[in-house]
Amino acid sequence: MTTATGIGASVKRKEDYRFLTGQGTYTDDINRHGQVYAYILRSPHAHAEIAKIDTSAAKSAPGVITILTGADYDKGGLPAGWQIHSKDGSPMIEPPHLPLCKDRVRHVGDQVALVIAETYAQAKDAAEQINVTYKELPAIIATGDADKPGKPQVWPDAKNNVCYDWHIGDKAATDAAFAKAAHVTKIDLVNQRLVANAMEPRAAVGDYDRATGEYTLYTTSQNPHVIRLLMGAFVLQIPEHKLRVVAPDVGGGFGSKIFHYAEEALLTWAAGKVHRPIKWTAERGEAFLSDAQGRDHVSHAELAMDKDGTFLGLRVSTIANMGAYLSTFAPCVPTYLYATLLAGVYKTPAIYAEVKAVFTNTVVVDAYRGAGRPEATYLLERLVDKAAREMKMDRVAIRRKNFIPTDAFPYQTPVALQYDSGDYFSTLDMAMKNADWAGFEGRRAEAKKRGKLRGIGISTYLEACGIAPSAVVGSLGARAGLYECGSIRVHPTGSVTVFTGTHSHGQGHETTFSQLVSDTLGIPIENVDVVHGDTNKIPFGMGTYGSRSLAVGGSAIVKAMDKIITKAKRIAAHLMEASVADVEFKDGTFTVAGTDKSVPFGTVALTAYVPHNYPITELEPGLEETAFYDPLNFTYPGGCHICEVEIDPDTGVTQVIGFTAVDDVGRVINPMIVEGQIHGGVTQGIGQALLENCVYDEKSGQLLTGSYMDYCMPRADDVPSYKVGTHATMCTHNPLGSKGVGEVGAIGSTPAVINAVLDALSPLGVQDISMPATPLKVWQAIQGAPTKMAAE
Amino acid sequence: MPTVEMTVNGKRASAQVEGRTLLVQFLREKLGLTGTHIGCDTSQCGACVVHVDGRAVKSCTMLAVQASGATVTTIEGLANGETLHPMQEAFRDNHGLQCGFCTPGMVMTALDLVKNNPSPSEEQIRHGLEGNICRCTGYHNIVKAVKAGASAMKG
């Protein structure tokens, strides 16, 4: 059914009214009766022994209820959700991660004391009176230095700070490919550390009900059931039926709100001690010191080619920074979400990648929008551009030559993944047309007359998302299943409540899932509501990340609807006195093939709850079904991004003039929402390429970019309007054909921007620039360029 | 503790506050107007923008006592009953919001922008939104929304 509200329609969002009128309910908007406030005293040092904590003066400060330190903490540590094994078969080093430090702090911002007071200001005032005696230790900060001998050690068990030393691919085959290569292109790249910076800072309210023994945690999470599982089972030992986790409206996540954080456990634990609800809300400066950060790879890569530019083999060696501890999904990001993507859209026959994960005295690093896939894409697309230059080949031609052919699917890569579908030629052609690639040289010449350096850059990419088949990820070290759960509750009058284990924090699930259900069940979209984010309401869920909500969560909803329709057909057959096999369901009406008999969906719903005329001996009353969907494979969105920039050689400022994206995200339910996801992702990608950088002082470990005064967030005047489009090949293994869209913008865009900057600088002979390509760096590159700017 | 008294969304509001109480804390904690958000500590992000005496200000960088006697409008004061203000409607029509957290500040800023410039160009809109950070939308649809809202407000 194609209607104004059905699948494929740009339906205006159901959630917008409350957000536009200030009626959203974010965690910090929640106030419980008798609520008190927490302030967390954090380490000012990157690495130090805690010799003594004196809380005596602070405890008698006005309003203070209690002050808790590591000495008081008697529960478990925060678990890692994924175990990686090193090349030699040994398990990764998994250090303890207590929510309150006992004897040592390992990064600036580490939790030292929890101060609970009647008001937040009182808690913060009291914290100033806590006297901590630290014995400072040397710190290791730089990713590329961490595994060198003789450096400060973050953990005694992790020799040379190595968490794991892992590899994937066929080394012998790759060596053989390099042995017969006509040319090898080499590149060294840094994928800098970023901060997710969801605009809503993390917050939590912990509550404990003495009457029932139940704990409730309201938290800024992308996956409340995962938090309940991790915190309940591993940290605080609270059984699920005594622990409710609610993630209400959440103001953006981008990965940073997947993980189980110390503050969640501390507030829940402390609420049980003080018997008062406790609220904590991060200040932005605190978020910079405690939210898991992203990226942070140092890589060397080599591409072997024959004399015609056909890729023969790829070698990659990467050091990935984990920070001071292992965050929830940190170990899998630079392995199974990165190295498995190194085939990209290319039919490179032999690939071998080594990844060493290291500990440093910095904030933990974990998934940030794209998580591993942007790093893989950046590496490949920089390398391919460099290869084209060295081979004196057109950068588009070298890509086309090496694309996986459209008729080669399913395609098995040398790095474990099997792509189900894709059409890289079409997305490339469409993007080049939309970007007027052919007319670029004219624009470059025109810009030159104005004294500007104009460049165009391309990126053809692929990613794996819709995570993930539980058995597969289990064999790779995941300590959880990655299915999703959906429930459909048809009410007696025919309206429907959908319960999903995914979580919407900007993605518009309330609208997209409503479209899906309204379209499938043939009921008005106003009659569908979507509920998410509450473990007491939703049977189960694994949450939202890895662009999985529609491909996995939507598929669970489809499965639940299948069950609803199956049961409803039996009721309808009974009402129409027909055989179930003859009952058809279309546009909200049950009919009997070859007759004029029909029953509307609403009548069937009412009958299910008022079963006066009902096959009661063979069918239960009611109409509510739950389904779990475990995906058969990852999904593989891909596409082409083209960026056009202009550089002012006097200042080094790079202006993004145009950005064109054509993405294959499979079936689209709501094009408006899909385009919005791409706009946002592309902007984060441009942010990484040109603006954003999380910088620590390499000696002291102090975060130098700890506020928006220094961490450069993209603003409205930093980016242009975009040209985005989609071209769908269907996912072959889920019922919707959808692949996922949440991350593609951030994955495909970054190398397109840097390739454009390098193209603009190419007349000067500049061959490399690191991210972010700030005005300073571009100006320095121009100053150091082999060819000088002609005098104007 | 000083007493502050102001008109908020057309209603008189007064309370005793500490001198250090920020206007945004007064609105959120004393008046329960939680539509105004706090996204940073350094007066950069604009999630807290409200109108004080008809001008957009960052309510995280103004003391409640400084607003005593003023007329304040927050996001909760824009809609006319169930009918959205044309700028709110334009944000919905153009998908100018995703997570909704920056949205109240964006809308309040957009109204100030349009007040000063009823027919802003794309460049003027982008420049005018310099004090508001959105991490979700990439600004593309916010710019469209402000433009559409400005047109709608002209009637």
Place this chain on the structure above:
Amino acid sequence: MHDFGYHRPASAADAAGLLSQKGEAKIVAGGMTLIPTLKQRLAQPSDLVDLGGIAELKGVKAEAGGITIGAMATHAEVARSADVQKAIPALAALAGGIGDPQVRNRGTIGGSVANSDPAADYPAAVLALGATVRTNKREIKADDFFKGMFETALQDGEIITAIHFPKPDKAGYSKFPNPASRYAIVGVFVAKAGGGVRVAVTGAGPCAFRSKELESALSASFTPDAAKAVKVKADGLNSDLHATAAYRAHLVSVMAARAVAAAS
């Protein structure tokens, strides 16, 4: 932030009285720097004396061959002022480019000048235009006013009441903003008046300063090329994550050239 006593006097004299009575009192004008500073607990005044209720500190008026701007005039008021736009358009443009729209609605010229933030815009205009800073005690020439990073000639209890800018023949301002904070990495104000040229630079040093080499180059030829040809020395200039001293030195010439090109 720590708590404090709050006072909102109705006159500059009352404000001065409060400042002399309260030991650790601070003045708050627009609060755009002070309030974030207090939030970060980097200052702990006993009292805040808010100048927001003092009528005599407000307003912009054309007088004595120039423009007099009350200390509590906001950046937005200065940017919008027809008098300023007519007499010194570069000053209106500078005010219209400070911070962001919300900051311009609260931030004041008096607060900006009294704070002498090394990255603030107004100090460049005050210096280059040879303005006079009027206080409740005296008048201070621009060249005598800025003493260092966050340091001025103001004494304890001294309150800026207004700033008088003489009308130049021509003036222009160009700023290279910090990509993150949008404060000036380098801002250059050029003013041609009475046969001479004054050039003031903000963002690049500990406080706004005049550039003698640019002034002599532009006195000889008031053209963008003349400014661009000046090689500014990097010695003593600020260096940080966003801009090295050498880059700032280069930007001073570039911004000076753009300020000359924009001058009217």
